[in-house]
Amino acid sequence: MTLFTKDLIAVAQSPLAHWLTSLPAQLQQWQQQQQHGELPKWLRCVAQLPQLEPTAVALGATVSVLNDSISDGQQQRIKGLLMQLTPWRKGPFNLHGVQIDTEWRSDFKWQRVAPHIGDLSGQQVLDVGCGSGYHLWRMLESGAEQVWGIDPGQLFMAQFMAVRSFMPTDLQARAHWFPLGIEDMPELKAFDTVFSMGVLYHRRSPIDFLTQLKAQLKQGGQLVLETLVVTGDEQTVLVPGETYAKMRNVWFIPSTKALLHWLERCGFKNARVVDENVTSLAEQRATEWMPGQSLVDFLDPHDTSKTIEGYPAPLRAVIIANT
Numbered sequence: 001m002t003l004f005t006k007d008l009i010a011v012a013q014s015p016l017a018h019w020l021t022s023l024p025a026q027l028q029q030w031q032q033q034q035q036h037g038e039l040p041k042w043l044r045c046v047a048q049l050p051q052l053e054p055t056a057v058a059l060g061a062t063v064s065v066l067n068d069s070i071s072d073g074q075q076q077r078i079k080g081l082l083m084q085l086t087p088w089r090k091g092p093f094n095l096h097g098v099q100i101d102t103e104w105r106s107d108f109k110w111q112r113v114a115p116h117i118g119d120l121s122g123q124q125v126l127d128v129g130c131g132s133g134y135h136l137w138r139m140l141e142s143g144a145e146q147v148w149g150i151d152p153g154q155l156f157m158a159q160f161m162a163v164r165s166f167m168p169t170d171l172q173a174r175a176h177w178f179p180l181g182i183e184d185m186p187e188l189k190a191f192d193t194v195f196s197m198g199v200l201y202h203r204r205s206p207i208d209f210l211t212q213l214k215a216q217l218k219q220g221g222q223l224v225l226e227t228l229v230v231t232g233d234e235q236t237v238l239v240p241g242e243t244y245a246k247m248r249n250v251w252f253i254p255s256t257k258a259l260l261h262w263l264e265r266c267g268f269k270n271a272r273v274v275d276e277n278v279t280s281l282a283e284q285r286a287t288e289w290m291p292g293q294s295l296v297d298f299l300d301p302h303d304t305s306k307t308i309e310g311y312p313a314p315l316r317a318v319i320i321a322n323t
Contacts, residue, residue, distance in 0.1 A: 003031070007176040014146055015124055016190050023178070030179055035154060042158035045081045046165060050074050052096060054168055059141035061107035063134060064094040065166040085159050087290040090131040095166050103290035106134045108283045109197065109226065113318055116274040117224055120144040123192035126216055128182050129199035132159035136175050139195070148191075150180040187215040197226035202249050210266045217323045223268065228253045229276070229317040234261050238311065245298035245307040245314060256317050263321050271321035279314040 004027050011019050052074070056066040079098045082088075091102030121143035127136055130149030133156070139147045149160065160177045167175070182199075194216050196209075203209040213223055230238045232255035244250035254262065256273045263271040281304075284295040295314075300306040305313050 003027075004178065006173075007178065010146065010173065010176055016148075016188060018190070019186070019188055022186050026180065026184060027178065039154050039158070042085055042155060043161075045084045046158055046161045049078060049081055049162060049165055052166070054166065057168060057171070059137045061110075062092045062094050062099075063137045063163070065096060065163075066094070067096050070096050082162060083289075085155065085162060087292060088132065088159060089290060090134040091289075093134070093163060095163065100289050101287040102132075102134075103284060103287060103294055105283050107138075109316075110135060110138050112275045112277055113197070113224060113226060114138070114142065116318065116320055117142070117193065117222070120193060124148070124190060125193045125195065126150070126191040127195045127197075128213065128216075129196060129202075130160075130177065131156045133163065133175065133177055135195065135197065136160075136177075137163075137171075140171065140174060144193075145174065147175050149175075149177045150182070150185070151177070152179055152181050154179065182209065182212045182216075185212065185216060189215065189218055191216050191221060192218060193222050193224060195224045195226075197224070200225065200227040201244075201251065201253050204251050206252050206254070207262060207266065210262060210268075214266055214268065214323060219323055221323050223263075223319075223321045223323075225259075225263075225319045225321065226316060227259070227319075229256050229259065229315055230312055231255060231315070232257070234258050240311060241309065243309060244311055245295075245309070246293070247298075256319070259317070259319060263319070268321035268323065271319060273317055273319050275318040277316050279316055 052067040054065045055068045058064040075097050078096055088100050088102045090104050090106045091100050093100040120139060122145045125139050125144040125147045127149045130136060130151050133149050136147040136149050157177060157179055164172050164175055194213050196213055200206055230253050234257040236255040237258055238253040240250050260271045281296055286294040298308055299313055300308055307313055
């Protein structure tokens, strides 16, 4: 378990120590399973990144790590290795002068979320479906003591490991990532805040998913839920056909009123909608670091208020709820 040894030590030294009753065995099982065919290459790329002592770190809109004395050759080597980890979907990052312009301007989402989450100082924070971990660094910026990301995506894991390898030791020790889904999590009831951003509509059973999120929160904790929604009343839920905006794994898109009702049924308290926003072509687009199709290709070319299938274009909401 050399990939996760330091992270397991961090678990043991945290209020999450009871997670060790299941986590090491899960990680061992994961390492014994059939992995993505590209994973060894991705991990080699991470291992070959030059280790440079950072002279400046900023966990702002662009998560940045800089070294004043980096050579052109080192910078080109970093870019070449990081390009082997494409597509980069969540960011942006500036890693020793290499600007990773990701598909999503995830800082836009954070600007909508951050004013409503309160002070994270001293908190244990979980991000479910964290991708490459961009928001984990923003959570640390907001004062979290430890941030824990889970996501089954192995390319995302390599991207997170690459970014973390450039961070100073103190930040490396506070940011963690495990290749797990929420269904792999025991009922820890230990996190002060749980984030789930861009995941709910991918779940076949949204009620089970909300219940699983609640099981991770301590009493009085907060859930930060960001997801696709549609307009409508408490009974309105869009169940797309084979695809929604060319995504095949979209199952349920509720109205905000329906979602608030679901949260209440699951036992959450004080659920409230704090933001709604139509996804713009500036927020999600193809770039050098994600050269495939993106939002512009998923919308009706004659009416961008609709998806290519004729459904309402992506509308995203942020909901805060408590246990």
